[in-house]
Amino acid sequence: MMEIRYPTELDDFFFDLQGYLILKEAAEPALIDDLNRAFDQFPPIEPGAWWGNAQRRDYTVDTGYELHNCVEAGEPFERLIDHPSWIAYVRHFCGEEQSYVQGLFIDECIASIRKSGGHHPVHSGGYKGAMRGAFGYKHGVFRCGQVNIILALTDIGEGDGPTMVVPGSHKSNFPHPLAGDYGRGDRMDELPGAIPVYLKAGDALLFVDGLMHGGSSRTNPGERRIVIYRYGPSWGATRFGYEYSQTLLNRLTSERRAILQPIPPNRPDDSVEDV
Numbered sequence: 001m002m003e004i005r006y007p008t009e010l011d012d013f014f015f016d017l018q019g020y021l022i023l024k025e026a027a028e029p030a031l032i033d034d035l036n037r038a039f040d041q042f043p044p045i046e047p048g049a050w051w052g053n054a055q056r057r058d059y060t061v062d063t064g065y066e067l068h069n070c071v072e073a074g075e076p077f078e079r080l081i082d083h084p085s086w087i088a089y090v091r092h093f094c095g096e097e098q099s100y101v102q103g104l105f106i107d108e109c110i111a112s113i114r115k116s117g118g119h120h121p122v123h124s125g126g127y128k129g130a131m132r133g134a135f136g137y138k139h140g141v142f143r144c145g146q147v148n149i150i151l152a153l154t155d156i157g158e159g160d161g162p163t164m165v166v167p168g169s170h171k172s173n174f175p176h177p178l179a180g181d182y183g184r185g186d187r188m189d190e191l192p193g194a195i196p197v198y199l200k201a202g203d204a205l206l207f208v209d210g211l212m213h214g215g216s217s218r219t220n221p222g223e224r225r226i227v228i229y230r231y232g233p234s235w236g237a238t239r240f241g242y243e244y245s246q247t248l249l250n251r252l253t254s255e256r257r258a259i260l261q262p263i264p265p266n267r268p269d270d271s272v273e274d275v
């Protein structure tokens with residue numbers, strides 16, 4: 001069992017300054033192996049098709065195979081919910097610490113396979129950013145709307161389609177004049193200010209969603225495999241309306257269940273026996 005990692009003062013400093021952190025050797029090799037084996041079992045379904053309670057839903061035609069709600073796609077994905085390498089970080093940055101709604105929720109979780117030619121267009125940034133992904137720090141506490149963990153399941157170096165970020169752009173007051181348009185699918189490979197984040201399998205990139213980011217073009221053969229878990233405050237909702245199945249919720253530890261269902265449904269019928 002890995003030790004819980006807690007954010008340090010230096011982490012706070014760089015997260016505030018740059019909007020992201022790299023968590024080296026975040027996931028243990030056995031977990032990476034189990035996740036890769038789970039990826040090997042993904043069926044070759046078309047976009048829109050369901051696999052149990054997970055759905056293939058590629059963000060764009062260029063992103064490649066993206067399985068949403070992947071926490072329903074096998075036990076290894078459940079281990080990521082409260083992984084000791086990042087759970088204290090996300091609680092700290094987007095868990096509404098020291099407030100009456102303290103807690104977390106996973107509002108999206110995606111397993112992504114990128115092949116040669118694929119990319120994810122540049123998007124986000126502080127300029128006119130949605131509250132959902134906003135960076136916040138006030139009165140000694142972080143108040144971010146969404147903090148993402150991108151966990152590498154394969155080594156991601158040059159040509160492998162590394163995620164790119166524009167450090168500091170979570171606080172931008174201006175649009176990036178060369179960032180183009182998500183709808184047009186503009187590639188971010190040459191975007192001034194953007195840097196590639198190279199990861200070894202098991203490393204994780206943590207970033208506030210309000211940071212300008214995207215996935216650069218993969219030019220190498222083979223597959224880039226990552227898992228993306230998006231954390232936000234306890235009162236959040238899933239972006240595309242996915243609901244975690246009762247079967248999944250029932251088998252989770254109470255700590256994990258509380259992250260997928262921080263506020264259990266409250267209906268008249270549920271409380272009859274308590275009256």
Ligand SMILES: O=C(O)CCC(=O)C(=O)O
Pocket residue numbers: 112120161162163164213214215216228
């Ligand atoms: O695929 C990537 O590297 C980036 C993913 C991304 O930009 C996103 O999910 O918002």
